Amino acid sequence: MQLELRHLQALCRIAEAGSLGGAARRLGVSQPALSAQLRRIEAVTGGALFVRGRAGVQPTALGQFVLAKARRVLSEMDALGAEARALAPGAPLRLGCILLVLLDGLLAETDLAMSGREITVDLEDSVTALSRMLGAGRYDAIVFGEVNDHEVPLPQGVLARTLI
Template identity: 90%
Template sequence: MQLELRHLQAVCRIAEAGSLGGAARRLGVSQPALSAQLRRIERVTGGELFVRGRAGVEPTALGQFVLAKARRVLNEMDALGAEARAVADGTPLRLGCILLVLLDGLLAQTDRSMSGREITVDLEDSVTTLTRMLGAGRYDAIVYGEVNDHEVPLPEGARARTLVAKEPFCIRVSARHPLAALDRIALPDLAGETWMALVEDDDGGPEALSAACAAAGFTPLLRHRITDRKMHYDLIAAGRAVSLSQPTAPDVPGTVMRPLVGSPVTGRIRLAWMRSALSGEQAALLYRAAARAHLANVGNHPFHQVWWNAHPEAHPALD
């Protein structure tokens, strides 16, 4: 038997998972099948690659050697695929996103920074769908959000960078609402309101909203889940609902944006890509384009500009 890429991937997954069972689940095979494959690999390499330890399996000295070589080979293969796609004529960069404010300016920024490469952008309502399609090869990269401490699991072979480490969500209410006259709104004052349900339900947002409202002494009444921006804003302007909003969202006639006292709900924006689809250079260009698209909206509301200036740790790393 000769070693193949799938054998190297199996060895790496075992090391990453720390157990045969965990690695088998990641690889989508049974544990007995993976154990048999590992024995065949060890016959080729000439000795045991892993031994059982207190916390699972641990690589032997030979295992460490094979792992180092395997990771190098797999990284080279990922780079080969990504660089070949980048130079191939007519190969678009396939980007998936949830509905983020920065999306409106992202294409203009990529046109400037990515040398006119064709880019396709698809919107999804689910972060889970985004990550699944990233792993399946439908998307080369995705831009998505995470709320409070929620972390979105990524598929094998993906890398990620944080665009915005933390931003406080705001509240959008009708301009005729009594609370619209305030500079900041306390969450308990919204206890009797009808809320717009969050579009994404798997980014930690619903749990964060429920927890924040529970801490404020009430359960939010969620009645509307609308993906159409105009209808969303029209309902709020009419006084029929309130909603959480990114602080970079634009002004909309008939509505106002206000920060929440204590910033009980915060968001994080991330970029993830498949190493086999995007080279490091292409990923860096896309990161900078997304970061500039976000920065273009930071000044939409003076209160957020003040917050942003006071929190440099939240800024994207453009150096």
């Protein structure tokens, strides 16, 4: 068996959730199926990637190494997809936004609206949801405002720009 992107995604979800059950729910699979997949991944990587206990799972030293590489690979794949879409003729720019007034200000201050490129805009209720969807590759960029020095956690590998 060779490792695939879905295996790397599963490892990251396990680490994020802190448990196989929580990761299985996020991935939409059963916990026994995810456990079996983890065993196959561990066979390929050569050892245990997580220590399982009553409080959940913690990455082993090997697990930390594999997770760091997995996150880097997934980030690069997200960047590949975004850059390829940007170069594809006629590909729309996919924007996520929490308030249209923010997007209006952005378009007024840039030549983006006049570039001739199609722009799709989705409104979301939550900045956290926007951030997650950006990390999952649903959007090419998101537009949101920060209040009272509250920083929005952005997915790893995301470049942030502040516009005032």
